[in-house]
Amino acid sequence: MHEIFIETEDQRAILDTVRRFVEDEVTPRAAELDAKEDPEDGFSWEIVEKAHEVGIRTMTLSEEYGGLGTDSLTTSMVIEELGKGDLGISVIFAQTLKIAQIMQKALNEEQQTRILPGFAEDPRGMLAIGITEPDNASNYFIPHPTPFATSAERADGGWIVNGMKHFISNGNRASFYLLFVQTEKGKNLADGATCFLVERDRPGFTIGRVHDKMGERLANNAELIFQDCFMPDENVVGTVGNGYNVLSDFFPQSNAYAGASVLGVAEACYAKAEEWAKIRVQGGKPLVEHDGIRAQLAEMRMLLDASRSYIHRACYLADHQEEGWDKTLGALPKAMASQAAWKIATWCMEIHGGHGFMKEFGVAKLMRDSAAFLHSDGVNRTLFLKAARFMFEE
Numbered sequence: 001m002h003e004i005f006i007e008t009e010d011q012r013a014i015l016d017t018v019r020r021f022v023e024d025e026v027t028p029r030a031a032e033l034d035a036k037e038d039p040e041d042g043f044s045w046e047i048v049e050k051a052h053e054v055g056i057r058t059m060t061l062s063e064e065y066g067g068l069g070t071d072s073l074t075t076s077m078v079i080e081e082l083g084k085g086d087l088g089i090s091v092i093f094a095q096t097l098k099i100a101q102i103m104q105k106a107l108n109e110e111q112q113t114r115i116l117p118g119f120a121e122d123p124r125g126m127l128a129i130g131i132t133e134p135d136n137a138s139n140y141f142i143p144h145p146t147p148f149a150t151s152a153e154r155a156d157g158g159w160i161v162n163g164m165k166h167f168i169s170n171g172n173r174a175s176f177y178l179l180f181v182q183t184e185k186g187k188n189l190a191d192g193a194t195c196f197l198v199e200r201d202r203p204g205f206t207i208g209r210v211h212d213k214m215g216e217r218l219a220n221n222a223e224l225i226f227q228d229c230f231m232p233d234e235n236v237v238g239t240v241g242n243g244y245n246v247l248s249d250f251f252p253q254s255n256a257y258a259g260a261s262v263l264g265v266a267e268a269c270y271a272k273a274e275e276w277a278k279i280r281v282q283g284g285k286p287l288v289e290h291d292g293i294r295a296q297l298a299e300m301r302m303l304l305d306a307s308r309s310y311i312h313r314a315c316y317l318a319d320h321q322e323e324g325w326d327k328t329l330g331a332l333p334k335a336m337a338s339q340a341a342w343k344i345a346t347w348c349m350e351i352h353g354g355h356g357f358m359k360e361f362g363v364a365k366l367m368r369d370s371a372a373f374l375h376s377d378g379v380n381r382t383l384f385l386k387a388a389r390f391m392f393e394e
């Protein structure tokens with residue numbers, strides 16, 4: 001069997017650590033944090049610090065910086081495992097783990113030396129990526145001929161940035177950001193944008209609103225506001241005008257990681273549905289002994305397994321592109337996993353009957369969480385359009 005379908009010893013050891021972390025630190029607190037009224041209160045630095053202690057926060061950093069240098073396949077398994085405990089926790093680390101991976105490829109040596117040691121040592125070090133704007137969102141996924149509204153004017157030794165981003169995961173919690181800014185007027189966002197490395201304390205950069213979300217509440221999303229914010233030339237990532245390619249060149253597995261987060265939620269829904277089907281007796285026998293329910297559970301299992309295989313294939317091939325990487329793998333696994341998760345969540349609710357509608361059973365939280373990735377990381381419809389472009393135009 002191909003190696004992507006077998007867990008190695010190393011992966012097993014890492015996943016055992018993650019499972020213990022989820023069991024000890026996440027599961028006991030997730031419902032209470034999810035219920036907090038103020039969206040900022042759903043985020044827990046304690047959980048982040050515990051993840052740091054067991055090496056999860058820095059796992060994708062190379063050994064030189066104290067990490068494990070985990071490959072994309074292993075990282076997706078970790079993200080899925082975290083998602084079984086809570087979607088928000090999975091997302092805050094998925095963002096940090098993936099951006100740390102991008103930074104080790106896309107930042108030049110000076111930039112890496114300047115920021116990675118500090119990020120590695122800071123138990124609260126989080127990372128974020130700012131692309132989406134109120135009027136420019138799906139346009140980024142299917143390059144539409146509009147420029148980003150967040151733009152920069154040339155200044156002595158750098159750029160003056162004005163504008164705002166919104167919906168940004170870890171937006172109010174990160175210490176470093178990758179920010180996409182229009183640096184060339186008269187061009188669209190695919191041709192005239194530049195990626196900048198931004199430090200949290202840079203003058204002219206402030207955090208706006210923290211969004212009040214219906215789910216994924218253990219993660220925070222926020223607005224990033226730039227008012228005459230000076231970015232020195234040393235903070236340009238890659239080359240000026242080449243921002244759009246930073247993600248595709250340096251991070252083909254981003255979509256599969258998003259799929260892994262929501263797959264974790266789908267797993268949690270399945271486990272709850274199976275457990276309930278075994279204890280709830282109607283029609284003289286447990287639900288699991290009724291054909292309709294058994295078939296439904298088997299279909300849920302199929303959707304989980306197929307989504308996971310797709311994610312694993314995308315992650316493996318992203319790291320071994322010469323073995324058959326195909327660009328649709330950078331768009332479709334998340335669409336599949338999130339559609340599967342939504343279906344599995346609604347079936348979990350159905351199998352619970354009226355009990356599923358009662359908050360105390362925990363199905364409602366899973367349903368709210370399972371909706372997050374129908375839109376996050378690209379609305380699925382736009383990801384299908386993106387894949388179709390790869391299939392028929394490139």
Ligand SMILES: Cc1cc2nc3c(=O)[nH]c(=O)nc-3n(C[C@H](O)[C@H](O)[C@H](O)COP(=O)(O)OP(=O)(O)OC[C@H]3O[C@@H](n4cnc5c(N)ncnc54)[C@H](O)[C@@H]3O)c2cc1C
Nearest residue numbers: 129130131132137138167168169375376377378379381382
């Ligand atoms: C929980 C969460 C976390 C997020 N985290 C981040 C983050 O960390 N960083 C970041 O930069 N962004 C982030 N986003 C933004 C996310 O990527 C966008 O929400 C997403 O790209 C969709 O943008 P939109 O919500 O404005 O929808 P719109 O772009 O307004 O789309 C609305 C609808 O129109 C459809 N549509 C749009 N354009 C077309 C077209 N040309 N043809 C056909 N149909 C179209 C879409 O499919 C969708 O159904 C996050 C969003 C969420 C919800």
